[in-house]
Amino acid sequence: MATSDEIEQKLRAAFAPEHIEVIDESELHRGHAGWREGGGTHFRVRIRASAFADMNRLARHRAIHAALGTELIGRIHALALEVEA
Amino acid sequence: MSVHDRIREMVENNDVVLFMKGTKTMPQCGFSSRVASVLNYMGVEYTDVNVLADEEIRQGIKEYSDWPTIPQLYVKGEFVGGCDIVTEMTLSGELDELFDKKGVAYDKDAANKIREANS
Numbered sequence: 001m002a003t004s005d006e007i008e009q010k011l012r013a014a015f016a017p018e019h020i021e022v023i024d025e026s027e028l029h030r031g032h033a034g035w036r037e038g039g040g041t042h043f044r045v046r047i048r049a050s051a052f053a054d055m056n057r058l059a060r061h062r063a064i065h066a067a068l069g070t071e072l073i074g075r076i077h078a079l080a081l082e083v084e085a
Numbered sequence: 086m087s088v089h090d091r092i093r094e095m096v097e098n099n100d101v102v103l104f105m106k107g108t109k110t111m112p113q114c115g116f117s118s119r120v121a122s123v124l125n126y127m128g129v130e131y132t133d134v135n136v137l138a139d140e141e142i143r144q145g146i147k148e149y150s151d152w153p154t155i156p157q158l159y160v161k162g163e164f165v166g167g168c169d170i171v172t173e174m175t176l177s178g179e180l181d182e183l184f185d186k187k188g189v190a191y192d193k194d195a196a197n198k199i200r201e202a203n204s
Binding site for chain 2: 032058062073074078080082
């Protein structure tokens with residue numbers, strides 16, 4: 001499974017978002033540290049879910065990190081998050 | 086001294102600390118560069134810790150903050166967040182509020198200019 005699909009699946013399962021986009025931005029970072037040929041290194045996630053309503057910024061990011069798990073996060077180089085409730 | 090004690094000493098003995106890849110004058114990653122640029126532009130005095138120069142800190146800071154990515158910003162011993170959070174807080178004015186509350190000096194006009202340029 002592509003890493004972007006894996007990210008989307010885990011976040012859907014954890015937060016039942018009303019909106020989610022997982023964008024592989026690896027090409028924008030071509031040649032930068034952590035970049036690899038073929039993509040799958042730099043991701044941007046836009047997510048909106050009522051589950052985040054009572055969380056501050058840190059808590060929202062921490063919840064997403066936890067849902068993705070250390071193994072997946074360890075595999076990618078960058079994860080930009082845009083989180084809304 | 087354990088790595089966590091080293092980190093605790095850094096964040097408690099310096100008002101503003103940025104754990105980053107590279108240095109404030111020569112960042113080596115776009116995300117670190119963005120946060121350093123904001124602080125530089127706002128004229129904030131801060132300590133930059135280059136995690137690429139210290140593997141123990143590079144791993145240790147992730148555990149210490151329970152946060153998997155670099156950069157990481159600390160203000161008066163308190164973890165603020167990474168690149169996305171610092172960017173959002175800069176644009177919303179929350180970073181100014183935090184600096185006001187914690188007694189950290191910064192250039193308010195410069196902060197406003199960042200917001201004007203991104204509105």
